[in-house]
Amino acid sequence: MSRVLYLLGTAAPPVMEFPTVVANAQSRGWEVCVGLTPTAARWLGTSVEELAELTGYPVKSEYRLPGDSDGWPRATAAILAPATLNSVNAVALGLTPSWPIGYAVEAIGRRARLVVMPCVKDTMAAHPQFPKSVETLRAAGVQVLLGPGGFVPHASGQAQPYPWGAALCAAEET
Template sequence: MARVLYLLACAAPPVQHIDRPIRLAQERGWDVCLGMTPTAAEWTEQRLPELARLTGHPVRVAHRTPGKGLDWPPADVTIVAPATLNTINAAALGLTPTWVTAFVCEAVGKRWPVVLLPCVNSAFATHPQFGRSVDVLRAAGVRVLLGPGGFEPNPPGQGKPEEFPWHLAIDTA
């Protein structure tokens, strides 16, 4: 039976290439379930049916309705990528404005394995709360792939979304 990977994506430019990590993980034997923040889902709206077919699971964007059964198998590991400043700060502060951040908060509390690959520009990365949030998540057991060997922020407007290092998160998972 395949290992199950939850890939939770936020609204950063690399989300336009979300099929790449799905295919890479599948090549490595993972059963991938895709979740997105509402804005990420809006950015990829035309591709959601294709992405559901690719994974074989519905794409989750919102909290499940109470009393409704689970539509995904339990995860062995979760990757949050691309992880935005908003999602990183919200998860570190225990805030749950989206299903993605609520899942990360629950995963931290239950000690489920989470790998987080940020996608923030250097201006966002220098905000004092960002550093505190990264430290909080790391202390809580989240593998935050930031800095040498991980994601390195670019100056604003100079990111290359097609070169986002998805493989780092898949390798870590």
């Protein structure tokens, strides 16, 4: 039985690393399906086609129309990363502005394996809603990789390597 990972990305700079992340996940034995917010899909441009070829599945960035086939196998685990301030807050509040965020909201309701790794500047992480959203997600059983061992917010212009390995390891803890 194969393990299926939904890799869901939002518009933050680490999303540009998705082709490498998909290959890394596949080398760990995952069958990968990619979902992107519409803005993240625009950022990736022609890499979206590359991701579809790499995974063997269409990249989802919009809700399907009624009657359309889903086309993906059922997920074993899902990673929402990079997760912007907006996406973390939306999932915590149950808002579904895009397909990847909607999937994450439903995964919570199904008690499915969901890992969320934020990607926010320190000034955005300081907004009073952000820690409340993180707490809400953790209380709902979501593994939020924020802080040591996960993503640590940093000052604007002080980029650090995004800890993709931590997200993949967390997804394997199923």
